[in-house]
Amino acid sequence: MSKLINGKTGDWEIVIGIEVHAQIISQSKLFSGSSTSFGSEHNTQVSFVDAGMPGMLPVINSVCVEQAVKTGLGLNAKINKFSIFDRKNYFYPDLPQGYQISQFEQPIVGEGKVIIDLEKGVEKEVRIERLHLEQDAGKSIHDQHPSYSYVDLNRSGVALMEIVSMPDMSSAEEAQAYIKKLRNIMKYLQTCDGNMEEGSLRADINVSVRKPGDELGTRCEIKNVNSIKFIGQAIEYEAKRQINLIESGESIKQQTRLFDPKKGQTRSMRSKEEAHDYRYFPDPDLLPLSFTDEFVEGIRKTLPELPDIRRKRFVEDFGLSPYDAGILVSEKETADFFEIASKNSNSKLVCNWIVGELFSILNKDSKTIQESPVTPENIGKLINLIDDGTITGRIAKDVFEIMIDSGDDPVSIVDSNDMRQVSDEGELDGIIEKIIQSNPDQVKSLEEKPNLMGWFVGQVMQETKGKANPKTVNELLNKKLLK
Amino acid sequence: MANLTELCLYEARDGLKNKSFSTKDLILDHIDAMESSRYLNAFITETPDLALKSADLSDDNYSNNTNRPLEGLPLGIKDMFCTKGVLTTASSKMLSNFIPPYESTVTNNLWNNGAILLGKLNNDEFAMGSSNETSFFGSVINPWKKNDKQAELVPGGSSGGSAASVAAKIGVGSLGTDTGGSIRQPASFTGTVGLKPTYGRCSRWGIIAFASSLDQAGPITRNVRDNAILLNSMCSHDPKDTTSSSKEIPDFESSLGKSIKGLKVGIPKEFYQDGMSDEIIKMWNNGKDWLKSAGAEIIDISLPNTKYALPCYYIIAPAEASSNLARYDGVRFGHSINSNDINEMYELTRSDGFGDEVKRRIMIGTYVLSSGYYDAYYLKAQKVRSLISKDYNDAFSKVDVILTPSTPNSAFELNEKCDDPLSMYLNDVFTVPINLAGLPAISIPSSKDKNGLPLGLQLIGKPFDEETLYSFANIIEESSNFESLDDIWWLK
Numbered sequence A: 001m002s003k004l005i006n007g008k009t010g011d012w013e014i015v016i017g018i019e020v021h022a023q024i025i026s027q028s029k030l031f032s033g034s035s036t037s038f039g040s041e042h043n044t045q046v047s048f049v050d051a052g053m054p055g056m057l058p059v060i061n062s063v064c065v066e067q068a069v070k071t072g073l074g075l076n077a078k079i080n081k082f083s084i085f086d087r088k089n090y091f092y093p094d095l096p097q098g099y100q101i102s103q104f105e106q107p108i109v110g111e112g113k114v115i116i117d118l119e120k121g122v123e124k125e126v127r128i129e130r131l132h133l134e135q136d137a138g139k140s141i142h143d144q145h146p147s148y149s150y151v152d153l154n155r156s157g158v159a160l161m162e163i164v165s166m167p168d169m170s171s172a173e174e175a176q177a178y179i180k181k182l183r184n185i186m187k188y189l190q191t192c193d194g195n196m197e198e199g200s201l202r203a204d205i206n207v208s209v210r211k212p213g214d215e216l217g218t219r220c221e222i223k224n225v226n227s228i229k230f231i232g233q234a235i236e237y238e239a240k241r242q243i244n245l246i247e248s249g250e251s252i253k254q255q256t257r258l259f260d261p262k263k264g265q266t267r268s269m270r271s272k273e274e275a276h277d278y279r280y281f282p283d284p285d286l287l288p289l290s291f292t293d294e295f296v297e298g299i300r301k302t303l304p305e306l307p308d309i310r311r312k313r314f315v316e317d318f319g320l321s322p323y324d325a326g327i328l329v330s331e332k333e334t335a336d337f338f339e340i341a342s343k344n345s346n347s348k349l350v351c352n353w354i355v356g357e358l359f360s361i362l363n364k365d366s367k368t369i370q371e372s373p374v375t376p377e378n379i380g381k382l383i384n385l386i387d388d389g390t391i392t393g394r395i396a397k398d399v400f401e402i403m404i405d406s407g408d409d410p411v412s413i414v415d416s417n418d419m420r421q422v423s424d425e426g427e428l429d430g431i432i433e434k435i436i437q438s439n440p441d442q443v444k445s446l447e448e449k450p451n452l453m454g455w456f457v458g459q460v461m462q463e464t465k466g467k468a469n470p471k472t473v474n475e476l477l478n479k480k481l482l483k
Numbered sequence B: 001m002a003n004l005t006e007l008c009l010y011e012a013r014d015g016l017k018n019k020s021f022s023t024k025d026l027i028l029d030h031i032d033a034m035e036s037s038r039y040l041n042a043f044i045t046e047t048p049d050l051a052l053k054s055a056d057l058s059d060d061n062y063s064n065n066t067n068r069p070l071e072g073l074p075l076g077i078k079d080m081f082c083t084k085g086v087l088t089t090a091s092s093k094m095l096s097n098f099i100p101p102y103e104s105t106v107t108n109n110l111w112n113n114g115a116i117l118l119g120k121l122n123n124d125e126f127a128m129g130s131s132n133e134t135s136f137f138g139s140v141i142n143p144w145k146k147n148d149k150q151a152e153l154v155p156g157g158s159s160g161g162s163a164a165s166v167a168a169k170i171g172v173g174s175l176g177t178d179t180g181g182s183i184r185q186p187a188s189f190t191g192t193v194g195l196k197p198t199y200g201r202c203s204r205w206g207i208i209a210f211a212s213s214l215d216q217a218g219p220i221t222r223n224v225r226d227n228a229i230l231l232n233s234m235c236s237h238d239p240k241d242t243t244s245s246s247k248e249i250p251d252f253e254s255s256l257g258k259s260i261k262g263l264k265v266g267i268p269k270e271f272y273q274d275g276m277s278d279e280i281i282k283m284w285n286n287g288k289d290w291l292k293s294a295g296a297e298i299i300d301i302s303l304p305n306t307k308y309a310l311p312c313y314y315i316i317a318p319a320e321a322s323s324n325l326a327r328y329d330g331v332r333f334g335h336s337i338n339s340n341d342i343n344e345m346y347e348l349t350r351s352d353g354f355g356d357e358v359k360r361r362i363m364i365g366t367y368v369l370s371s372g373y374y375d376a377y378y379l380k381a382q383k384v385r386s387l388i389s390k391d392y393n394d395a396f397s398k399v400d401v402i403l404t405p406s407t408p409n410s411a412f413e414l415n416e417k418c419d420d421p422l423s424m425y426l427n428d429v430f431t432v433p434i435n436l437a438g439l440p441a442i443s444i445p446s447s448k449d450k451n452g453l454p455l456g457l458q459l460i461g462k463p464f465d466e467e468t469l470y471s472f473a474n475i476i477e478e479s480s481n482f483e484s485l486d487d488i489w490w491l492k
Helices: A062-074 A172-189 A228-247 A293-301 A307-318 A322-329 A332-341 A347-364 A376-387 A393-406 A410-416 A425-438 A440-445 A450-463 A470-481 B009-017 B023-036 B048-063 B105-112 B160-167 B184-190 B224-234 B278-293 B306-327 B342-353 B356-369 B375-395 B421-428 B432-437 B466-480
Strands: A004-007 A010-023 A086-089 A099-102 A112-117 A123-135 A139-141 A150-152 A159-165 A201-210 A220-225 A255-260 A265-271 B043-046 B074-078 B116-121 B173-178 B193-196 B216-221 B264-268 B297-301 B401-405 B441-448 B454-461
Touching: A004 A228, A010 A172, A010 A228, A062 A123, A062 A159, A062 A172, A062 A293, A086 B306, A112 A172, A123 A172, A172 A201, A172 A228, A172 A307, A172 A332, A201 A228, A220 A228, A220 A265, A228 A255, A228 A265, A307 A322, A307 A332, A307 A347, A322 A332, A322 A347, A332 A347, A332 A376, A347 A376, A347 A393, A376 A393, A376 A410, A393 A410, A425 A440, A425 A450, A425 A470, A440 A450, A450 A470, B009 B023, B009 B048, B009 B224, B023 B043, B023 B048, B023 B074, B023 B116, B043 B160, B048 B116, B074 B160, B105 B116, B105 B173, B105 B224, B116 B160, B160 B173, B160 B184, B160 B216, B173 B193, B173 B224, B184 B193, B184 B441, B184 B454, B193 B224, B193 B466, B216 B224, B224 B441, B224 B466, B264 B278, B278 B297, B278 B401, B278 B441, B278 B454, B278 B466, B306 B356, B306 B375, B306 B421, B306 B432, B356 B375, B375 B432, B401 B466, B441 B466, B454 B466
Parallel strands: A220 A255, B074 B116, B074 B173, B264 B297, B264 B401
Antiparallel strands: A004 A010, A010 A159, A010 A201, A086 A099, A099 A123, A112 A123, A123 A159, A139 A150, A201 A220, A255 A265, B043 B116, B173 B216, B193 B216, B193 B441, B401 B454, B441 B454
16 A cells, blocks of 8 residues: 655645666676776776776676676566667766667566565565666766865776666655665675675656546656665655645746655755756667577576565475564575574574564674674574573573674583573472472461462572473472472 | 788788797897887877787797787787776766776787787777777778878778778787777778677677677788688687677688679669769679679568668667666766766766767767667567568578678768768668677678778678678679789878
8 A cells, every 4th residue: 555645735645666776796897808806906997998998899708797687686676688788878987988888779688576565574576667788887986185186996897787767656664675685685696795885886866746546747866875774764854855846836846856865855956957868879889689598598507596485485494474474484594593503403493583682682793694603503503402492491591692702612511601491399398398498488478479489580590590391390389388 | 031910810820830930030020010100090099019029929929839810910809898907988088097907808809829919909989980080099091091091091990090090001910899880880990800700609708899789809911811800819709798700610711712603793773872983883883793703693682671670770889888888977986086076076077077978878878778669669669670680580591691881982081070970870771680680790891982992892701600791701802803902101
């Protein structure tokens, strides 16, 4: 259901379409052999092709083509067996050729779809219009000199996939869920690392508003929003801005806008009239891409299990709730962690520990699961120690804390700290007898306050440093005190 | 010893092999010729020191019997080919200070085969022109003059320096590039042999691009055999150029002397133009007769879309050029005029760095690709281009080669057509369709007009069938008894 915004003149519906620029994971650039690694010294990863030197020619990197096809298959999309590279012409100092090689009329991937996961297990389908290959531009740096700008061409020519959605989203949350899902799918496919901070995933958001049931309104495009949080803020702000404008009797002008994260606002970058005429035409330096069915099927065979299918498997094979399974698969790394941890252990318990204890530690320290101080193997061992009664649930938390600090194996932690559960009735009997003897008043009060039984359990636990088997303790106490 | 510049490429090669003279002797004579012929303005950059250094190496190779196919042979190279460490200008102010840090594949192939760079040759700016008058470095003078020895003539273009230097016997051959006739038209104007190979036969890597879907490198030489020898060393499959062919490269020289008996020659009726001179028609008829005597069959054919070739070319070539020349923005290399505003920097740099003809074509190209005009111009031109290609495909199901004049006229006077671009463009009417169809074609000097100026016949071949072209060209060459230039009037 659409989330409506209440304005002065009634309810408004937001319509959102998104263009994502995803940097392809590959060793070298789309049309040259230069390296693509991030963060290198300025202008050190630039070939003569990337610098637009006279007489230089592009040669397609087949790895990037395979990655695009793979992504297309991951988006349930139609793979176009014939596609064409076009030149998009415009002048800018960080665009050395004076044109960007892109795909215009005939992209490599056609229509597809993505299922996004919303709150309370609600799912929604977002249609993909197309995916095409293109080169990235270099970077202009304006803050290093009072009167000059600098250009870094390391990024010039790096392969991007532009993934264009249909205007199927109607709230900031849906847009965020779409980006998350798209990013997750590409991480599963290993076609894009999804790192928004480093710019390997960037989003242009098209926002318009309308009264429910009306024709589509005039849209504004918010360029290059580079975090999930900002995407939400930008959409909220932009939708309200448009509603306010229309409700105060003005009309929306089609324009390109920028999001200012400091102010949480969007501002105009250029109007439709100022838009470039890119003069697209087929690049005569490059042959069209042409695939056989075998080529596409060969790539299909290499597809990994994707999040939606993995989630289903987690529910069916491990008996997890759809909600928990959804949390685990929403980051590929978390699902991988879970699978390793639960390999020889109780899957449900493992899931609970990851989603509960581990997540709270990671959140507290702002760490990702890859940075987890505890290995998945050790989580599995810890669960086994609980599961087979070697340690109590309470002790398990202590063990876990030691594991976080030391990274040690839980079995050796339990051994060296003498943390094994005490279930021996004789031993526990002695301890309980001693407590009863020393606390006659409490025993007396027990008749009126049966709740005091908890106090006795606590005493036993204190005496055994939490190692006593709670079940055995309860049984013994009941036998002795409740006659 | 006679001046060694009199020797053509294969004669010089044989002389070096037989050790009749040294590479150094040969190079010194050519350097002399280059320096004493500066009046022709054929060279933008002379590289005598480099040439002499290479000559020593070549002489060593000859004495060690490790000589390569073109060992020690001096060549001039059109200034559209990037040459590592040697100024490469495209005859433009824009690149008047550009020294490439890389070598084009084609020239690299030549040097690997032992050839020696004599210097870089003048051409129309960015290869845009048909008279070599658009060069930032000034016009090239045609070594040929009319019988009256009066006016100075253009050598044709855009490979004007390449054709003039070969006609003037400076270097044993040269390289040109041909986008719409830029090798064949100047070859025709200077009595030299010029071949545009099949699109894809030679790598375009390292050649400054004019119109990528049409550009091809090719040899200009004094005779057909030299041409075949040079082409063999130029072409290769180049992984750096996606459009370069991986087809096997035959030994072109061995196609000379092959019989053409029973082969069919197409004569396209659309190439008869209104107002075509009797001399051109006579030359064409002679050509037919010569080939017929050698056993070929002459067949009238039709290439119905010929009349659309010129307008089609003048949409596609400028469209590609407008994009290819966008990289000359003053930011990274070449001419640059600084400003506090980036758009002003572009404007100043490009206004000052490009000449009028280049600007004209950039404007045409930008216009035909513009939103709202694309379909009516560029897209339609692409469709016409397909139809033209189809005309040739159909024709080649019936014939083995097509024979036409190379140009509608002989060399004209300097400044005669400078102010009339349309009349200048008409010079390419017979050559342009061949580039649109991507076919190989060769211009062979065949006769002289009433003023004693050379006229060329053009042979057009099937894709990648340069061999048949050479067989036919050889027969025309032998039949025509064309007398090469004997008056070296420019030596003062």
